[in-house]
Amino acid sequence: MNKSNIIRNFIILDVKRRLFIEGIVRIKKCLDQLTEEQVWYKHNANVNSVGNLILHLCGNVTQYVLHGIDGQPDIRQRANEFSEKGPISHEVLIKKLDELEKKVDEALDRITADHLTEERQVQGFDENVTSILVHVTEHFSYHVGQITYYTKYILDVDTGYYAGLDLDVTGQS
Numbered sequence: 001m002n003k004s005n006i007i008r009n010f011i012i013l014d015v016k017r018r019l020f021i022e023g024i025v026r027i028k029k030c031l032d033q034l035t036e037e038q039v040w041y042k043h044n045a046n047v048n049s050v051g052n053l054i055l056h057l058c059g060n061v062t063q064y065v066l067h068g069i070d071g072q073p074d075i076r077q078r079a080n081e082f083s084e085k086g087p088i089s090h091e092v093l094i095k096k097l098d099e100l101e102k103k104v105d106e107a108l109d110r111i112t113a114d115h116l117t118e119e120r121q122v123q124g125f126d127e128n129v130t131s132i133l134v135h136v137t138e139h140f141s142y143h144v145g146q147i148t149y150y151t152k153y154i155l156d157v158d159t160g161y162y163a164g165l166d167l168d169v170t171g172q173s
Contacts, residue, residue: 012108039090055084065133
């Protein structure tokens with residue numbers, strides 16, 4: 001496998017899978033189960049609502065991928081992601097996630113193997129494109145975990161992310 005194919009596999013199979021197939025799908029699954037009141041509920045001043053976390057993820061990925069990697073204008077207003085009190089409807093939040101996925105998917109498709117070691121500045125940090133992709137993926141996953149935990153805690157439900165899969169398979173004969 002040549003270098004370009006390895007890079008394409010990393011971006012398509014790993015970053016896109018973690019962000020879109022796992023992350024956004026899981027957020028939508030949680031949104032489908034939560035009421036608007038639950039989406040915007042904050043237990044105290046030191047936690048974020050699910051709605052705030054969704055806005056934050058959209059802002060972070062937009063800033064890091066669309067601006068930091070793809071060179072688009074930096075339009076992020078980070079403080080607004082956390083100060084929004086809602087309610088913003090489920091439909092609008094889902095639309096934001098869908099638009100993010102479309103734009104980021106297109107931006108990721110423009111990344112070449114040569115880009116991965118290029119230095120970029122984003123949110124005041126000097127990073128290379130690979131480290132930006134790692135950051136965005138782990139940051140997204142972290143907050144999806146918070147949204148999942150909240151959903152499970154509030155509703156006492158199994159989100160069913162792995163329904164039908166045997167997770168005890170070891171791969172050994």
